[in-house]
Amino acid sequence: MNGTGIIKGLAVTIRHFFSTYFADQFGLGRAKAKRGTMMAEGFFTVQYPEESVTVPEEFRVIPFLVYTIEEDGQKKYRCTACGICAKVCPTQCIWITRMKNEETGKPVPESAEFYIDIDKCMNCGSCAEFCPFDAIKMDHDFRIASYTRGDSHIYNKERLGKPLEYYAKIRPTNYAQEEAQRAAKAQAG
């Protein structure tokens, strides 16, 4: 019969409308917690700036450099300036210079400068995947909008550095795995 399709379609819309309404009125909290998941009824989306969905552990945006705080209060970066991340980077957005010993002029395993052009970075995660020292990791902080382009989008070592505790917080499973591997290696060696 003509017209049934339209009525059916409207029924779908109205079902969504009512289940959202009742969820908001009576099932507050419980229904909202389901939003964006497989159990969602009614509204599927969350109201972004007020609410947001939690990102999974493997989520990746913009790399950061892991450092630990030494006893003398200095930052100790894990990076040894081996250059693997710069070589594997598909967009070639990483620039590294090696630190040189001031007296002998010989390179020491530490980066003097470390830049990432985040305009070019495509968040592929290759640098973190192939880093043999667990020194570069992918961040979770996707709120990185800024008012200017250009130089403010070239992150230097200072801007890229984040403490090890932060890494342990955003990627607990990966962190635990890596620490276990390190411990095993230290024991074996």
Added chain:
Amino acid sequence: MSELTVLHPEYEALLQRFAPNVEPDTRPGFSGIVVLPASLIEVVTYLKEQMGFDYLSSVTAVDQYPDDQFDVIYHLYKTIGGEGLELKVFTTRENPVVPSVTQLYPGADFQEREIWDMFGIRFSGHYDLRRLLLWEGFSGFPLRKDWQEPLFEEEVKPYKSRWPEGRAFHKEQTNPFHDNVQYPKEFDPESVSTDADESLYKALTANLANDEDGLHTDRMVVNIGPQHPSTHGVFRMSAVLEGETVVALKPVLGYMHRNHEKIGERNTFLQNMPFTDRLDYLSSMSNNFGYAITVEKLLGLPPPERGEFLRVMMAELTRIASHTMSIGFLLNDLGAFFTPSLYALEERELILDIFESVAGSRMMCNYFRFGGVVRDISAADFAKVKYLVEERLPRKIDDLDRYLTDNEIVRSRCEGVGVLTAEEAIACSAAGPILRASGVPYDIRRADPYSIYDRFEFDVCYRNHGDVYDRYLVRLDEIRQSIRILKQVIEQIPPEGPVMNGKVQYLVKVPPGESYGRVEGPRGELGFYVVSDGKVNPKRYHVRAPSLINLTGLEKMCVGGKIADAVTILGSVDIVLGEVDR
């Protein structure tokens, strides 16, 4: 690999019949047969009419610089299934001319135009040899090895300026008109932009007969796009109308062209993997799949059991996500603005959540590696996939089916619109749901199985009318078959085990040779043609993009219909501009 292919019995027959004009390609790592340009048409006609190779999958070229040689490579298949055949024609760089096969295979139309565009190889007998992706007036042929792009740094990544020199600079600071931009001597910026459309309109009206006897109707050219909501991106359809009826139509492409293939040839093999995500950005897992199996053919490095299952799982989830989106947006094109498409997006959203959790990114997954996948799926994510496949998706797909399939607006707008017959679909090298909706049950997962698809039970969905409605139904059926495959994957996947073979390395050593790998992506046959010369980067990296080649049949589908239906037809072809333009 090469020995196996040359021993193909059909090759023998061909070699005997056409000697000395054909001979096997004996370079190490290469296969196929080399034909002299003069006898190409004769050989191809024989192949098509006597041996049943009716489907021209891909045409591409390789620049052998510094040798004075271009290879033009044809991959032919049979729509009844089975192995393919590779034909090669060598021509010189000085005067590159090859006879066009468009008379036999209209599907070569866009591909030959692309080769002309990128390599400057002329195809004699092609009825409309204009540039495909670049604009008329562009100087040079970018995929030639001696062509250098603006801001050219080095032939191959990684660039030395990144490490150990480490000079940070922003691209905008460097002058885009630096001295490696190549202009022709007589270049005049005023003169380039105007005649591009003239040649297009000339091509559009070239085949139209002037109907002297009938009622005289004014013809009108209407351009839809490049900025138009119905074109799913920056894409332009240039149509000639008589009243409201389309009499000729040509797609104009290249607004999002970024020369993916040149980028791919500058990249190392592994660096290409995240770039393939950006081709068909709605189904990045499929693109990863195609590229991974192509390079694995060269490496001889099959993934472990669990890795294979994870690959199939991700590829099928991608298919579901892509098809629900395609169905939703078809409704958009019919005028049901956004509500149905947003409901369809819900299921896609849940699948993307799984991708995000497993691969790290929702759309740009970058999940596959040569010899496996990057990481294992966690138990929680596996449970999500299980719930989705066994509980939620079948229910939701039935919902979609119930609302749409018998909806009278959908039926009256879609049935009998944009018909492509089986013969036309094969001739146009259409692939995927387009081909299958026209009554050709050709699915690479079944016809030429890759990975572990030969172990699963599923039906090849096809319909017989070849109209927009049947394409919708085929997509719906395919979602159901994907769910069926996924159920088997969940049942049979080994509970644990490695997901990757070989050691983790950032510079993969690929032995010299060529390989053509193809997978059944959501939009059809996605092929990758890779030539390695033993260096860190591919010598040639070609993508056989299903969206682009499916557009070859667009004119046939639209002509005779109303201009309003062209929008629906384009929606049913389901192009993704990231893949069309590359």
